[in-house]
Amino acid sequence: MIVLIPFIGYARSQGEQVVLMPEVSRLNNSQTMSLLEAPLNINPIGTSSAEIAIADGVALESSSGRESEVFVDLGKSGTGQISVYIVRQGDTLSEIAEMFGVSTNTIIWANDIRGTSIKEGQELVILPISGVRHVVKKGDTLQSIAKNYKADLEDILSFNGLANGAKIIPGDIVIIPDGVISAAQTSLTRSSTVKTSQNYPAYAGFYLRPVSIGRKSQGLHGNNGIDIGAPTGTPILASADGKVIISRSGGYNGGYGTYVVITHSNGTQTLYAHMSRNNVSVGQEVVQGQIIGAIGSTGKSTGPHLHFEVRGAKNPF
Known part of the structure; x- marks a missing residue:
């Protein structure tokens, strides 16, 4: 305080x-x-x-004199904000959890971490409270979500600012205070999906190539991302229907520069970085193929291109 x-x-x-x-x-x-x-x-x-x-x-x-690498705009839920933290040399999960006042498991679950291993430069999603971050899927209800995570329905409603009987739609983000993910539930989720060599599920035909021209200038790197080179100003398209959860214009932003993140109904997210401009705002619904921005060279970039990430699924490009 x-x-x-x-x-x-x-x-x-x-x-x-x-x-x-x-x-x-x-x-x-x-x-x-x-x-x-x-x-x-x-x-x-x-x-x-x-x-x-x-x-x-x-x-x-930053008390050390270097630019902080915490961004607090990954999306709001109720009275709290979801943050993104960039791991620094010497960080441990327990220290990061203590810094943000959440449990270590909260960070592990939000980032699908196996064990306790993290590395410098890794992005971590940090919830505003101990618990679970749930992306609503088709058929979900608040009651079923509370049951799945062994949580209190009233706590979920209160924290997320929802009325009793509120309607939720696929792609919505709901924070589950004090929710837990059981080992059996995690095992079932992982074994019920066809995995790639990267341990990501494959969603054939779900994603559209986000740039209609240009060529892939770099293969998979970073957080399951690729680079597509194209002239400055080339339109960038939403790869799938979804909701914008980050829209940042200007600044370094951890190297992404001007960038957008969209969450999708299958629980995945796509990220579009180094834009010269973006055309969307947080909370906006977008459809596949909609122009959301333009190719640029902002942030950590050596020339005009799109850095495109698929989080939670195989990058099909």
């Missing part, structure tokens, strides 16, 4: 205006803090050389 109490600034000379800072209360993790209108450093001299990066109205603070 960060609390700024009322402060009276010191006047440099008689009659100079005295500035009052209002009382502000913010609940943040160790790497993110809301951007205030008033200066955060009330000492005009300053005592630290650490830089604070500003992105979309959020100050990303």
Whole structure:
């Protein structure tokens, strides 16, 4: 909890205006803090050389002086926000869990981690509370979701801001407070799906090539992604029907630059990075083939191309 109490600034000379800072209360993790209108450093001299990066109205603070790699816009659910954390050298799952105030299993389940092994540069989805992140599939009800994860229905409704009897649709993200995934449930899910050599399920014909021209300039790398080279401004198409859960314009953003993430009814997500522009906003429903942006070279990029990831399924391209 960060609390700024009322402060009276010191006047440099008689009659100079005295500035009052209002009382502000913010609940943040160790790497993110809301951007205030008033200066955060009330000492005009300053005592630290650490830089604070500003992105979309959020100050990303790093005590070490390097840019923080926490992005807090993967989608809101109820009163909490889902974050993306980039693993740094020396990080452990337990330390990251403690940093965000969630259980280690919460991180393991949200990222389908086998064991406790993580590596530098890896992206981790971090929930705002201990529990499970569920992407609604066809046939799901709030009652069946609560039962599957051994959770309390009222807690689910309350945390997600849903009324009793609320309708949910495929692609919606529901946070299950204190939900658990049993070993048997995990085993059943993994054994009931045809796996590729990468342990991803294959959904033949589900995804559309996101760029109609250009060539693949790099094969699978990173988070199940490929690169497709094409001229700047070439339209980028939604690979499948879904809902936009990230839409960022400008900034480095962990190397992605301007990028979009869409969640789909089969529980997977697609990511489109290095855009010169994006045409969609968070919460927007898109259809397969819809133009969602244009090829660019933003972020960590050496030339115009699309970095395209399929998360949770085999990348068919």
